Amino acid sequence: MNHRLTQLLHIRYPIVQAGMAGGIATPQLAAAVSEAGGLGTLGAGYWNAEQLRQAIAVVRERTARPFAVNLFVTKTPDQEEDDGEKVKKRLGILRQRWGLSTTPQQGEMEDWRRLWSVVRQERVPVVSFAFGRPEAAEVKELQAGGTVVIGTATTVAEAVELEKIGVDALVVQGWEAGGHRGGFHRPNDESGIGLMALLPQVADRVQIPLIAAGGVMDGRGMVAAMVLGASGVQLGTAFLTCVESGAHPAYKQRVLQSDDESTHLTRSLTGKTARGIRNAMMKELESQGTWLPYPLQHQWTQEIRQAAQRANDSEWMSLWAGQASGMSREEKAGELIRRMMEEAETVRWN
Structure with a gap:
């Protein structure tokens, strides 16, 4: 088995838990994954600096092993479409149906550079990022403090660009992956490439370790990814349950009950292309035809999704999940990692 990633990250197994934002990738999950020999990740994309500091402290109380923080390297929102005010009006009416004000009451997302500074100050072992590309000097700043830096690519061109700015490893995200597309050249392009086609092409062009993401749910998927050039795998949907x-x-x-036809790609919930289980919210917002750019659409729909959680109504939650969600199981994180390694050994010798 390829040991480049385990040696780089100082972990036992080449399994990374995706930094799912929105309260999924909690300190409890990250610590459990790290304790089991993988790399647990805090999903800090929507946190502020203080929330991130608190989460880091909780992880360190639970494990002395390496862990990661995942950040969204976002830019200023794209220009709104000419009918942006019409979109806001429709969303305002929808918000009223949930007993909310017609405009968002929650503040804007924390500037990612503030979170980057927290990671540097706290000397977090690993930081991964998606949605953008920091400057090479910012990458070196973290590395100088001992932090391993991992970028996210959805195309060969993105992978080559990220290697040039000096990242230590790359998550190569296929079209099968649940949640948001992590790339930055064409974040809303819907002609994406699957992991099996993308991974070997990236492996032929870059030298740094690759972490395969998208549709990997068990040991079979891990072995297949490593045959195609990966040094490890990143799982989101599998850890979600x-x-x-x-x-x-x-x-x-809903994820446990899903099958191979349950997921769908949409921009309607947040303004950025993402894969999730189709529900009433997705259908209604898609019927509107136009949306605000990310993160504005996210900010306008976030409180609706939070209200749906309080009401226990999964039809109006964001149900991010990958194409292999039908393989999900309800188990402890450590059990998932042990099972994957056992399956991988079986596949390798058969």
Whole structure:
């Protein structure tokens, strides 16, 4: 087995838990994954600096092993479409149906550079990022303090660009992956490439370790990814239904009940292309035809999704999940990792 990633990250197994934002990738989940020999990740994309500091402290109380923080390297929102005010009006009416004000009451997302500074100050072992590309000097700043830096690529061109700015490793995200597309050249392009086609092409062009993401749910997927050039795998959906995950119980249940035809790509919930289980919210917002750019659409729909969680109504939650969600199981994170390694050994010798 390729040991480049385990040696780089100082972990036992080449398994990374995705940094799912929105309360899913909690300190409890991250610590459990790290304790089991993988790399647990805090999903800090929507946190502020203080929330991130507190989460880091909780992880360190639970484990002395390496862990990661995942950040969204976002830019200023794209220009709104000419009918942006019409979109806001429709969303305002929808918000009123949930007993909310017609405009968002929650503040804007924390500037990612403030979170980057927290990671540097706290000397977090690993930081991964998606949605953008920091400057090479910012990458070196973290590395100088001992932090391993991992970027996210959805195309060969993105992978080559990220290697040039000096990242230590790359998550190569295929079209099968649940949640948001992590790339930055064409974040809303819907002609994406699957992991099996993308991974070997990236492996032929870059030298740094690759972490395969998208549709990997068990040991078979891990072995296949490593044959195609990966040094490890990143799993989101598989960890989402684990006991330690912070996902809402109704959300977990929908994922556990899903099959190979359940997921769908949409921009309607947040303004950025993402894969999730189709529900009433997705259908209604898609019927409107136009949306605000990310993160504005996210900010306008976030409180609706939070209200749906309080009401235990999965039809109006964001049910991010990958194409292999039908393989999900309810188990502890450590059990998932042990099972994957056993399956991988069986596949390798058969």
